[in-house]
Amino acid sequence: MYRVSEIFTSVQGEGTYTGTPSAFVRLHGCSVGCPWCDTAYTWKLPPTEVPFENLLYSEPEAALLALADADTLAAWCDQQPAEHVVITGGEPLEQDLVPLLERIGQFVQVETSGTVFPATDTLSLIDWLTISPKFDMPGGLAVREEILHIASEIKMPVGRERDLEQLQELLNRLPTPHPPIWLQPLSQSPKATRLCIEAAAANGWLVSLQTHKGAGLR
Numbered sequence: 001m002y003r004v005s006e007i008f009t010s011v012q013g014e015g016t017y018t019g020t021p022s023a024f025v026r027l028h029g030c031s032v033g034c035p036w037c038d039t040a041y042t043w044k045l046p047p048t049e050v051p052f053e054n055l056l057y058s059e060p061e062a063a064l065l066a067l068a069d070a071d072t073l074a075a076w077c078d079q080q081p082a083e084h085v086v087i088t089g090g091e092p093l094e095q096d097l098v099p100l101l102e103r104i105g106q107f108v109q110v111e112t113s114g115t116v117f118p119a120t121d122t123l124s125l126i127d128w129l130t131i132s133p134k135f136d137m138p139g140g141l142a143v144r145e146e147i148l149h150i151a152s153e154i155k156m157p158v159g160r161e162r163d164l165e166q167l168q169e170l171l172n173r174l175p176t177p178h179p180p181i182w183l184q185p186l187s188q189s190p191k192a193t194r195l196c197i198e199a200a201a202a203n204g205w206l207v208s209l210q211t212h213k214g215a216g217l218r
């Protein structure tokens, strides 16, 4: 059974697939512990356990937890009009995604912190792997460098200069060409956004502005 926090259909607001109508499966739980996490309700608060059907009508960012098997989740995805499914969290790779991925018929994007290296059978079922690396977080988990070698895109949260330095140190160890590099300003603060724009312009990178939040979408 999968531990699920939210299911909803919206638009992907981040990275390469910005603007793509998508069915989102937000799985519960994350051991990374970022202090600025914008989905902390998936791992920080004691969740209220509800039947899976309740997630269909839940308020955004409610600290809910439902258990669902792969067939139930894949059937929900299949009922959505979107041809793009985003499996996110929390940290989705802390759960075994294979049974779910085997059943989903749409294009599947998985968003991960890069702290878990999935098994080969998981990787072969993912169409687009978004790595959003998190360094020096309270959970004490290291970013697995080998997962960065297979990233479809790298989406780096940036709040200060040190984040850019850590990204550059990481990229220096990876083969070129790199996948698309997106800088995502933390909390969309003007200072972080300016930092991202300047670094993206200087390095040929891109800026991810979480457009769904600007539009007031989930």
Ligand code: SF4
Pocket: 030, 031, 032, 033, 034, 036, 037, 038, 039, 040, 089, 090, 091, 113, 134
């Ligand atoms: S890895 Fe993602 S879900 Fe986990 S704490 Fe950090 S931002 Fe939140």
